[in-house]
Amino acid sequence: MAQVPQTFFDALAVRTWCGLALETLGRAREEIDAINVYPVADGDTGTNLYLTVESAAGAVEAVFAGHAAGPPGSAGGRPDGPTLADAVRAMAHGALIGARGNSGTILAQLLRGMAQVLAGCESPQAGGRDLRLALRHAADSARAAVAHPVEGTVLTVASAAAASAESTEGDCGTVARAAYAGARTALAETPSRLPVLERAGVVDAGGRGLVAVLGALVETFTGERPRGPAAHAGRVPEARGSRQRAAGAVEAAERVRVAGAEPAAVDAPGEHARVPARPVPKGPPATPGTGHAGTGVPDVTADAEQGVPGEPGARGGSGNASHARGTSREDAVAVCAEPGEGPGGADAAGQDGPAFEVIYLLEAEDAAVVRLRERLDVLGDSLVVVGGDGLWNVHVHVDDPGAAVEAGIEAGRPYRIRITHFGAGDVHTTGAERPPRERAQRAVVAVVPGEGLAGLYAEAGATTVLARPGEPPASGELVQALRRAHAREVVLLPNDAELRHTAAAAAEQVRTEGVRVALIPTRSAIQGIAALAVHEPERRFDEDVVSMTSAAGATRYAEVTVAEHESWTMAGICQAGDVLGLIDGDVAVIGPDLTTTAETVLERMLAAGGEMVTLVLGEDVPDTVARYLEGRVREGYLAVDTVVYRGGRQGALLLIGVE
Numbered sequence: 056m057a058q059v060p061q062t063f064f065d066a067l068a069v070r071t072w073c074g075l076a077l078e079t080l081g082r083a084r085e086e087i088d089a090i091n092v093y094p095v096a097d098g099d100t101g102t103n104l105y106l107t108v109e110s111a112a113g114a115v116e117a118v119f120a121g122h123a124a125g126p127p128g129s130a131g132g133r134p135d136g137p138t139l140a141d142a143v144r145a146m147a148h149g150a151l152i153g154a155r156g157n158s159g160t161i162l163a164q165l166l167r168g169m170a171q172v173l174a175g176c177e178s179p180q181a182g183g184r185d186l187r188l189a190l191r192h193a194a195d196s197a198r199a200a201v202a203h204p205v206e207g208t209v210l211t212v213a214s215a216a217a218a219s220a221e222s223t224e225g226d227c228g229t230v231a232r233a234a235y236a237g238a239r240t241a242l243a244e245t246p247s248r249l250p251v252l253e254r255a256g257v258v259d260a261g262g263r264g265l266v267a268v269l270g271a272l273v274e275t276f277t278g279e280r281p282r283g284p285a286a287h288a289g290r291v292p293e294a295r296g297s298r299q300r301a302a303g304a305v306e307a308a309e310r311v312r313v314a315g316a317e318p319a320a321v322d323a324p325g326e327h328a329r330v331p332a333r334p335v336p337k338g339p340p341a342t343p344g345t346g347h348a349g350t351g352v353p354d355v356t357a358d359a360e361q362g363v364p365g366e367p368g369a370r371g372g373s374g375n376a377s378h379a380r381g382t383s384r385e386d387a388v389a390v391c392a393e394p395g396e397g398p399g400g401a402d403a404a405g406q407d408g409p410a411f412e413v414i415y416l417l418e419a420e421d422a423a424v425v426r427l428r429e430r431l432d433v434l435g436d437s438l439v440v441v442g443g444d445g446l447w448n449v450h451v452h453v454d455d456p457g458a459a460v461e462a463g464i465e466a467g468r469p470y471r472i473r474i475t476h477f478g479a480g481d482v483h484t485t486g487a488e489r490p491p492r493e494r495a496q497r498a499v500v501a502v503v504p505g506e507g508l509a510g511l512y513a514e515a516g517a518t519t520v521l522a523r524p525g526e527p528p529a530s531g532e533l534v535q536a537l538r539r540a541h542a543r544e545v546v547l548l549p550n551d552a553e554l555r556h557t558a559a560a561a562a563e564q565v566r567t568e569g570v571r572v573a574l575i576p577t578r579s580a581i582q583g584i585a586a587l588a589v590h591e592p593e594r595r596f597d598e599d600v601v602s603m604t605s606a607a608g609a610t611r612y613a614e615v616t617v618a619e620h621e622s623w624t625m626a627g628i629c630q631a632g633d634v635l636g637l638i639d640g641d642v643a644v645i646g647p648d649l650t651t652t653a654e655t656v657l658e659r660m661l662a663a664g665g666e667m668v669t670l671v672l673g674e675d676v677p678d679t680v681a682r683y684l685e686g687r688v689r690e691g692y693l694a695v696d697t698v699v700y701r702g703g704r705q706g707a708l709l710l711i712g713v714e
Contacts, residue, residue, distance in 0.1 A: 110153020419467025
């Protein structure tokens, strides 16, 4: 991408930097994954960094889109565009809520540290001096976020970049070049500072990712892409596919007594990914991953694939102290030592480490977070807590995930909880590489808007990607889901019209890896259910795709939701709080309450005919609504069946499908 050089930092520069950083990490992702041997060799650092920056870039794009559209009810956009403060705050927030793994969490804090300085600039544009201050504050705040910093990691690289920038005078381009040069030098020296890296013959993976991000910063201000650093120290492993590269990293780590953390295998979906054409619910599907150790927290996602390598959020990255820990409270703290200092040194990294990774966002006051850090530091290791202003991202490795979540509950309100189990019998616990499992012939990957629907799809054998309200999955997440399916042929159901291009990009990327991917443009989870109902793994792939596409296309869909503000719609003007009925994506009904609006929507849909009605209830919708609608269908349409599911936190109050 050709860039026009500029000497100052403004909102457009932030947007350009995020876009270039995403491109750069996209090119370097597999290389970074392959050299990920510290703190555990799970081959996902590049992927985690990519997903974190993708979230940051998406947040910045949303700010620009919001200014282009203008405030609600306006005739056009705002010509001035977002300010520097708007852009950097969006970048930091996007990185915070989308941070994956150790490496992504630390990068999120680096971006937040920069944003805190740049957002406070008195002028609308930041210069070289401001960038120097931002880089220093970023490095210091990231180091402070890690419970037990270790040298020879991304923290070292960040500090070196800041020091090099501080010794330079000039505009933003000059400062960025100096920071990049300092980071490259420090990266090359990481093997000499961390024995694990030296014996594996690689540089630090997290540091390599940061150098890529700083290289994008140089390109933003100069228009020139700097030469990338070497990833290997003295030897270059054989080039292989991403999974094999991850396994190679495990082998390298094993040679230096670092146990890997590749999670246990699970059966590949796809062999029986089928639901009945007329499913009869037996109560709401179980919500996967909820209720760890009696916590009672509803918004918990336990990785259904048990953390397959490359899964966003799986352990990896750099910057934390050793994973070695004893069984007592004293041992758990004592092992967090600098490399080479007793049992907590780098040479012991990864041996007998905790079995779970726990990540969650947390709404809490500063004082409560201080206490949380102390408690989690005793419970486990690899502790990184980043954020501020009431919103935090917590990352820790523990043996008791329930206790880690309960600690978050005591501190505030944890949500978007991810618990990854590194199961027994994998390389993490046995020290031996597990043979790769055979690919399934065919699988289905689906994006679903709620935990209840995720359970329904998973029961049918599909690999699911959860899309929470206002947080659509990025292309990198879809790529990882397609890989997790571990099949030769994959059917992808985006279940959202706005995800079509994102899904197409993910499908195209996975096709380059030799997987046959068919994208069925489902626009609602209801259409996805219809497609999955006719899925026949035994059929020829093309025939199966045609049948599923036909079933989805024959299903009309609707949703009932609440208007957030006054707006013009196809059905007239709605006020904030009105209940809206959308049919095939357009507002068709404006009503006073859920039941009345849903009844009107359903009657309009059935007026054109239908054989089966599907109702998916949101988390707070009472069962009485479903019973009333079922009764109305029985009274007016004797030949029409009705099925009801619980969708959990799906955004809309009610989803309706008519086949």
